[in-house]
Amino acid sequence: MENRKKDFLWGGATSASQAEGNFENNGHSLSVWQMIPYIKLQDRASIPLNFESFTKAWVEEVFENKQGLHYPKRFGSDYYNRWKEDIDLLAEAKLDIYRMSISWSRIYPNGDELEPNQKGLEFYGKVLKYCKEKGIKVMATLSHFETPYPIGKKYGGWMNKQVIDMFVKFAKTCFTEFGDLVDFWVPINEINMTAIVPMMGGASFLEDFPGTSYDQLRFQTLHNQFVGQAKVVQLGHEMLGKKNIGCMIANMTAYPIDCNPVNILEWQKHQQTQRYFYFDMVAKGEYPTYMLKLFEKLKVKIDTNPEEMAILKNNTVDFLSFSYYMSGTVGTTDVQYTSGNLTGTGKNPFLKATEWGWQIDPQGLKYTLNDLWDRYHLPLFISENGMGYDDKLNDKKTVDDDYRIDYLKQHFKAIMDAIDDGADVFGYTMWGVIDLVSGGTNEMSKRYGLVYVDYDDLHNGTGDRFKKKSFYWFKKFQETGEL
Ligand code: BGP
Numbered sequence: 001m002e003n004r005k006k007d008f009l010w011g012g013a014t015s016a017s018q019a020e021g022n023f024e025n026n027g028h029s030l031s032v033w034q035m036i037p038y039i040k041l042q043d044r045a046s047i048p049l050n051f052e053s054f055t056k057a058w059v060e061e062v063f064e065n066k067q068g069l070h071y072p073k074r075f076g077s078d079y080y081n082r083w084k085e086d087i088d089l090l091a092e093a094k095l096d097i098y099r100m101s102i103s104w105s106r107i108y109p110n111g112d113e114l115e116p117n118q119k120g121l122e123f124y125g126k127v128l129k130y131c132k133e134k135g136i137k138v139m140a141t142l143s144h145f146e147t148p149y150p151i152g153k154k155y156g157g158w159m160n161k162q163v164i165d166m167f168v169k170f171a172k173t174c175f176t177e178f179g180d181l182v183d184f185w186v187p188i189n190e191i192n193m194t195a196i197v198p199m200m201g202g203a204s205f206l207e208d209f210p211g212t213s214y215d216q217l218r219f220q221t222l223h224n225q226f227v228g229q230a231k232v233v234q235l236g237h238e239m240l241g242k243k244n245i246g247c248m249i250a251n252m253t254a255y256p257i258d259c260n261p262v263n264i265l266e267w268q269k270h271q272q273t274q275r276y277f278y279f280d281m282v283a284k285g286e287y288p289t290y291m292l293k294l295f296e297k298l299k300v301k302i303d304t305n306p307e308e309m310a311i312l313k314n315n316t317v318d319f320l321s322f323s324y325y326m327s328g329t330v331g332t333t334d335v336q337y338t339s340g341n342l343t344g345t346g347k348n349p350f351l352k353a354t355e356w357g358w359q360i361d362p363q364g365l366k367y368t369l370n371d372l373w374d375r376y377h378l379p380l381f382i383s384e385n386g387m388g389y390d391d392k393l394n395d396k397k398t399v400d401d402d403y404r405i406d407y408l409k410q411h412f413k414a415i416m417d418a419i420d421d422g423a424d425v426f427g428y429t430m431w432g433v434i435d436l437v438s439g440g441t442n443e444m445s446k447r448y449g450l451v452y453v454d455y456d457d458l459h460n461g462t463g464d465r466f467k468k469k470s471f472y473w474f475k476k477f478q479e480t481g482e483l
Pocket residue numbers: 015018189190250323341384388431437438439440441446
């Protein structure tokens with residue numbers, strides 16, 4: 001079945017903090033996400049479920065390494081040393097595009113230096129040039145939850161408007177150094193996660209702002225990030241003269257649990273506040289009325305001014321990119337919960353779920369693409385999707401991951417169907433294309449890749465790479481177009 005759009009970009013994604021390791025080398029500091037949770041695996045039960053309880057003091061203790069606990073994310077999958085081998089593998093699998101992040105903490109380790117860290121620039125320069133040599137396009141994320149921790153410690157994170165300028169300076173350095181090597185830019189990964197975990201997305205901690213409510217903290221941090229992102233869009237357009245800057249939003253598609261009108265109203269509220277709000281901000285450049293009303297109810301007062309509002313309005317994104325892993329359900333009655341990407345969601349009796357409870361719903365991707373295209377008429381890109389699984393390497397040194405092939409086939413088909421319906425979708429990057437440390441569990445054993453990496457949860461192993469069955473499937477798909 002060859003019904004692919006000719007210039008569609010099929011590829012894979014990783015992030016610096018989950019893949020690179022070597023964070024203490026060559027002038028890197030640590031980003032906030034690398035601090036969470038610095039916790040023994042056997043202590044997992046003690047991970048706070050309420051994100052408000054991640055305190056700065058607790059994170060600092062981790063930063064100072066006082067706990068001396070094991071922390072696999074620090075080591076990633078050793079991409080910092082094996083990047084060439086990894087890009088060779090991506091080229092062999094015939095990826096059109098590779099989404100990666102340029103770690104802010106490697107370029108401006110403290111955030112406020114006057115000059116960038118040359119060693120960091122050299123590293124990404126080598127990587128990006130090699131991608132070009134191999135004919136792989138690049139989408140670069142500027143912050144994949146990688147705000148340098150010193151910014152949180154010294155400035156109070158993105159709650160402080162000075163951080164906006166630090167981010168713009170970092171973006172300017174990247175545009176200057178890598179403008180010719182990067183095809184698409186995404187300023188902030190899953191920007192809406194800041195509204196859920198402000199300390200992870202924005203390095204803002206409640207205890208730094210006495211008298212501030214949690215709602216005020218999360219929405220103000222988010223607002224400052226929206227302004228920072230819009231300024232980066234403006235700068236990119238001026239410096240690069242291209243329309244190649246998009247957003248990245250964790251898309252939370254959900255269905256009403258049933259047709260009871262009270263549940264439909266609850267679902268409508270979910271659509272507005274958990275999905276459209278974020279897309280509206282980056283595509284229309286202003287706060288929707290329903291959010292202004294919600295702010296009133298929550299007693300949130302956004303600290304802003306007409307200049308910032310004009311920046312938001314005049315610098316909307318060129319394309320919408322989003323992650324899509326699952327769908328959920330919403331309602332006020334009879335909803336049973338299952339886990340999802342950072343937040344839980346309602347169970348859907350019609351769907352199966354992964355080992356981690358993420359409900360598999362390819363049709364939901366078709367729905368999402370049609371829905372976003374209808375609403376915004378901006379080109380769409382699925383920048384994360386995939387199936388986490390505790391893969392096992394067999395005697396033949398491969399993984400028979402037919403479950404993943406099946407997952408990918410169904411989702412690829414959904415994309416093609418949405419394109420057939422008229423949605424303008426131009427690319428897809430499968431998450432964790434080379435196994436890396438999971439963002440949510442901090443373990444290697446939640447694997448997403450086409451390539452198996454020989455490290456366990458405690459970072460024991462050789463780090464050697466092994467092609468899974470899905471690697472060969474993907475390559476064949478690229479050669480023949482057959483699902
Ligand atoms: C997204 C993050 C990724 C990645 C992915 C999968 O929210 O942008 O970095 O981690 O989720 O999540 P997990 O690793 O928890 O399965």
